[in-house]
Amino acid sequence: MxxxxxxxxxxxxxxxxxxxxxxxxxxxxxxxxxxxxxxxxxxxxxxxxxxxxxxxxxxxxxxxxxxxxxxxxxxxxxxxxxxxxxxxxxxxxxxxxxxxxxxxxxxxxxxxxxxDLVVDRTPLDKIIQSGGFITARAGSAVDANAMPIAKGIADYAMDAAACIGCGACVAACPNASAMLFTSAKVAHMNSLPQGKAEKDRRTLAMVTTMDGEGFGGCTNIGECEAACPKSIPLDMIAHLNRDYATAQFKNFFKPVA
Amino acid sequence: MNLDSKIPEGPLAQKWTSHKFNMKLVNPANRRKYNVIVVGSGLAGGAAAASLAEQGYNVSCFCYQDSPRRAHSIAAQGGINASKNYQNDGDSVHRLFYDTVKGGDYRAREANVYRLAEVSSDIIDQCVANGVPFAREYGGLLANRSFGGAQVSRTFYARGQTGQQLLLGAYSALSKQIGLGKVKMYNRHEMLDVVKVDGHAKGIIVRNMVTGEVTRHAGDAVVVATGGYGNVFFLSTNAQGCNVTAAHRAYRRGAGMANPCYTQIHPTCIPVHGDQQSKLTLMSESLRNDGRVWAPKDQETAKKIREGKLNPNDVAEDDRDYYLERKYPSFGNLAPRDISSRAAKEACDDGRGVATTGLGVFLDFRDAIKRDGQKAIEERYGNLFEMYQCITGDNPYETPMMIFPAVHYTMGGLWVDYNLQSTIPGMFVGGEANFSDHGANRLGASALMQGLADGYFVLPYTVGNYLGEQGVAAAGQVTTDHPAFAEVEADVQSRIQKLMSIGGTESPRSFHKRLGNIMWEKCGMSRTKESLTEAIEEIQALRREFWSNLKVVGDADSLNPELERAGRVADFMEFGEILCRDALMREESCGGHFRAEHQTDDGEAMRDDDKFAFVGVWEYKGDDVPPALHKEPLVYENIKLATRSYK
Missing domain, CATH: 3.10.20.30 (Beta-grasp domain)
Incomplete structure (x- = not known):
């Protein structure tokens, strides 16, 4: 019953x-x-x-x-x-x-x-539009097995790519930061060999757009990780910070984009 | 209605190559003079929009969700087929082609299917290049799994989220083009009609779902990639918003609707819990690689399980009927979907069903866990097991899963020729919205393949060919000032007003439920002449009731989910009747279409190739006038028609 x-x-x-x-x-x-x-x-x-x-x-x-x-x-x-x-x-x-x-x-x-409960989340799309892609025009790809990717790296990229873009991380954060969302996409693409060519450019562009859209900064509170329905870990933010620092450093000496 | 399929001359394996060579090209500098409208942002629409923009065309893309990343392609779980033969197990383009035609019960067009098999490898290359994190082996090479209806391992996957990862791949390519300004994206916009000028599709009318504003959009070509119509059954595995409106409105403007009766009932869904249910959840077919499907051998045992008096784990081996393994020893649990679904229904009709409703059978991982260990099973299906537990409250590592068939995919759709062009010149149809590749039944892991084949590798060529044929002088010449736009917009507006002003007492959801009930009971897994005749009459009566007793609260010029649903249900009400008419016309059983009158002594589907080896295409003739049937004969030059056997 x-x-x-x-x-x-x-x-x-x-x-x-x-x-x-x-x-x-x-x-x-x-x-x-x-x-x-x-x-x-x-x-x-x-x-x-x-x-x-x-x-x-x-x-x-x-x-x-x-x-x-x-x-x-x-x-x-x-x-x-x-x-x-x-x-x-x-x-x-x-x-x-x-x-x-x-x-x-x-x-x-x-x-x-x-x-009512419906909000406008297009700022998340804008972050992706600024750099959340690996450029490969349809028709230009080499054989899929031409470049072996260690299982560990592929699995890590998949962990990051599991993000569904719902925005719960932003809603949970007292600063309305979109760092978990942004970092998941950055970690997914930057960790794969295919994504290396645009790594610095991607990282800088996505962070700039994220800030420009009015999302707050990350102060390591961790509410995002707790609220994430796909359990994306805070490590992704560490990954983003590392790649962002590297990209900025390189950009200081020679603009990456 | 002209049903020239435009299949290129020459041997099967050369058709696509020579066709591409013979196409009219548009000079890169001229491409920016053309505007292409793409409706839908799933695998077919999203990939087509991105690819056309990459080539240099200006694209406008529309989706009803709040972001193109949410199209329902995202929910596909199991995988995507490709004839890479990375496993060295005898796969080839020809074998994938053969399996797909056979799986479709010999009701698909050979040339289209061959092309699909041919570009399947390119899709995997493209997706990997775009960063799709497919599963890999320790050596770093891509992993494969096997899937229903095939005896080779050709399915690529990304955990249980393959559709999500492929869609996000296409979405990222699309996003890049949006960022570059080559694609103008319209989120939360719903296409409500197509505009024809001199017989050619030159634009669409859409409603902004936030403001209610109805606007006109002109283009040199229109691509419709709006998915399938499974929600005509109310309960299905489709997303809540999936609808037939774009396709049905195109049908009303002269596009042929092909084979609507070919609907796929997926065997592995979570059973219904009660009458407040809003949707059914699919458990990926890949589970059948390791799970064994069974029902109790006798009704008494089943009854005890239903009443909770017997734990299914305590049912002795001899009292279990592994019916797929018994009936189809060579394919076993991997028998194709239509066959597996009917076998489940048979067991339940026989009083041997489980779940509280009696509408369920077991999918048991006990033996697989014993063989490979829980960890291995967790790696393969972890997220699916979690999902199951989350919905049912049962732990499938301990208690066998319960499954039951549910409407999942629709093979029918708008008729298209080899170029994926509908009977309206300039209007192309891709993905699930067209009828072209799966015949009467789709094999697992082939929907993703078809969506991306259409979007990345077919439409970018064939749309370009059409634009080239129209000539550069015609580019961008038709604007929204053309009187045809005003006329269609007025139709759309008056229909919205009509829906808002009926002032009855019954909600759109309630009508939808009642329609779905008729469809499932009388035009579901098993159909008869009698049930279909009744269904048509009942739908007509329900439609009259709808237009006299519908209640839509709210207003038309703001976000109004009730109005959205009302419009979609209104179209389902018309479309459902065509579906039943098609099912009534097709006096044979094939694939997802099972007519109880046409079966063998042991209950297998019985095709009638002499009379029904054709595509049934319906032409709109007016409201309350039956549609006209046209036939495109199916000619098999490379495959010998045979009775499908998975025994």
Whole structure:
């Protein structure tokens, strides 16, 4: 027999970017513990629609924890209480009957609220656009096995590349720093032999863009690592700092780009 | 409707090479005079947009998500096929071609599939060059795994996140071009119609999902790479936003819709938990490399398991029915998807299903863990096991996983010729949105291959060829001031107004659920003439109800997920009927299309090559008028049609 629960949902409502916004409270009954967190929000939406109200707007898409679209702070923690889990993969069995759940959008200056829980995360795309790529025009590649890459390096690059770009690290950081996000991409590409040619240029450009978009600096608090649904480690930031220092040093003597 | 497939002359292996040579080229200096519209930013769309921009064309790219990196290609887990033969186990372009045609139950076009197999190796090279961290062996060379429907090891993978890594590769190439200003990216924009000028696709109408603004965009060619239509079933493994709108709107403007009844039901998904479920989660097919699929031999044991009175681990070896290994000894647990799904359904229909609903079978890793150790299994499937545990609360290292088939992929789609051009000149269709390469059933790890083949290596050539044929004098000549744009924009606006103004009582999601229920029950894993006839009538009735009782809250000029869903469901309501009509027309069983009337004595699909070796293409004839059927005959010159056997 499946277990169900009754809940109080305290959720941020904000009409648009200019609206001030405030919390609203709703009651929900008979939520199955096997439901996902977003299914619980679907049920809330249907309830609101039935009453003639607008449902709570929230970003979501794959619901498999991989697209990075879902983005909400649940009881003060981006993506909620389960570590290494996106909001869409969070299930109601981690909550209990009678609980009040508070849901907010990502709170960070570079991520303005568009509506309710939906924020604008395009600054993350801009960081990638400035250098988060390895230039290889379609058609120009050599045989994939021409360059062996030690398993350890490939595995490390994969660890870094697991980032889903959700922005939880920014939301968790008191400085709204995007260092974990940026460093994961830098570490992924800088560690691979294919990525070496653009290493310095990439590192400098991405950090410059990151700063320019209004993200704060890193003060080694570590909230990002704790909130990251893909458990990207702080080591990546160390990697970025090292590559950034090297690139700046070289750039001082001879501009790298 | 002109269904000239434009397959080049010459021997199969030379077709693509000679076709490329015969193409019209556009001088690099002239390319910047052309604008190409790409709708969708997944593997096909993202790679095409990046590659066309690299060549020098101006590209506008549209996606409904908040970033191009989120397209649903990202969710593919298992891998990507390529005929590299790095394992020295007998793979070749011809074998990949053969496996794909056979896997598709001889309903795909030979020349297209051959080209796909031919460029498959280039894709791996390209992805590695772009920094995709594929799994490697200790020697530093690329690792491979095997996948359903093949007896060679040709699948490249990046843990259980291959789709993610490939998409991020294409996204990074696309991002570079956005940064350079060669691609103008429109996030959170949804294509709502296509604009034709003198019969050629010259633009699209989109809605800005944040502001509600409806805008016109003109281009010299339009590429539609908007994915599949699995969400017509409501519950599927597709992302919530996946929809048929772009393809269906193109169909209404004259593009042929091909083989919509070919829908793939994936055998290894997590069973449904209840009626509040919003989506189904796929567990990668790669799990079948090591997991053994079984159901209890008798109904009594199954009942005890369902009621929680018996631990599946305590079921004796003799009481387990490893039905895939029993029925298909040579392919065993790696039998293709359609076959595995039907076998699971059979077991459950027989009262031997597990999970609380009785709709589940086991995928057991006990023997693999015993053989290779838990660590090895963890390395191969760690993230999938975690995902399973996170969703179900069960630990699959200890309790066997439960799986059940779910709608996953759609082989049908807009009809395209060899150049991936639809029946609307100037409109190209790539990836899952077209029908071209997988016939009636897609093999595992072939979707990623096709998306990137289309995006990196086919469309950049064929779109260029089309632009070259139009001539440089035509470049950028059609602008959004052309009356055709105003006309289509007015249609789009009035449709939005209509959706907003019905003022009924039922939500778009509720209608979607009801449609999905009809589709799954009557046009799902097994179909009959009777069930399909009923489905068509029920969909028509539901559609009438939709347009008289729909309730859309909110307004049209701001972010409104209800309105977005309403528009998509409205299109699914029309499209679902075409799908059922196609299934009704096809009086045979092939691949993902199983007509209960057409099966062998032991329950295998029975094709009818004499009557049905053709592509069924539907032409829009007007609202409430049945669409017209056209046929493109499938001619097999290099492969002998045979009954597919995996025994």
């Amino acid at each position: 499946e277990k169900t629960m009754n809940l109080t949902i305290r959720v941020w409502r904000q009409k648009n970017r200019l609206d001030v916004g405030k919390f609203a409270e709703y009651k929900l009954a008979d939520i199955s513990e096997d439901s996902s967190f977003l299914e619980m929000l679907d049920i809330l939406s249907e309830q609101l629609v039935a009453d003639g109200h607008e449902p709570v707007a929230f970003d979501h898409d794959c619901r498999e924890g991989i697209c990075g679209m879902c983005s909400m702070t649940i009881n003060g923690i981006p993506h909620g209480p389960e570590s290494g889990t996106t909001a869409c993969q969070l299930h109601m069995r981690h909550f209990h009957d009678g609980q009040t759940i508070t849901i907010e959008p990502w709170r960070a200056k570079p991520f303005p609220v568009i509506k």
